[in-house]
Amino acid sequence: MRTPTPDAPPVALSIAGSDSGGGAGIQADLATMTTHGVYGTAAITAVTAQHTRGVESSFVLPRSEIAAQIDAVVDDFDVGAAKTGMLATTEVVELVTDRVRDEPFPLVVDPVMVASSGDRLLDEDAERAYADLLAEATVVTPNADEAEVLTGIAVEDDASAHEAGEAILEFGADAALVKGGHVPGETVRDHLVTPEGTTTFEHERVDTDATHGSGCTLAAAITARLARGEALEAAVEGATDFLSRAIERHYDVGQGPGAVNHAVDR
């Protein structure tokens, strides 16, 4: 391993799928990390042929190649924090769980299941495999639909969001950020549930459907901030503010809804 120099940037690792359309997945994660002054590394789980209108096809990499990418990064870099995104199959969820289990860095688990276009990004039978990965998480970042799949609790208001967060803690996660973007209301209320209590972050709802990449971007911003050494609550607060700006100043690209602006603060 190289000797760290005083001006070496913090390093973060994204374990996620590639989005050829550039809005979500690895592309969103690396852009978001760069915007946060963090050096981004990547282990690609699947290659999707995707644009702003949907997912055309998807190819999951062999497990040995996913493992080799994670090992290559972890062997050489001083990884400050990592995140998971699209994991596609039971086998990949299990492999990633196994690979991150003994690592010292904080882990953000974004339990990606269905793209904003409605296309599935995780096999249905892989939902059950998430239980063991949640136990390794510093924070899990489900939207309302993902929280319901993981816990069986329908997230419709503050009380049910809190309840779903508590259920995620019972899997062994250190914290859950139950996101409010899919819950109707004039403001978006994201709830950070920890054993110490719940903190709610509220943002004005931006009237746009250009939210492609929002989940990836939020989780990557939290990861980058953790890699920079921020405490979890500060990281989540900063990341939710960042996402709000990234949606407000979204990219009007493609023929479908546009994508969030991962470079908004540059």
Ligand SMILES: Cc1ncc(COP(=O)(O)O)c(N)n1
């Ligand atoms: C490779 C990949 N990873 C994640 C998402 C989810 O992002 P969104 O819900 O914004 O479509 C995606 N569409 N593609």
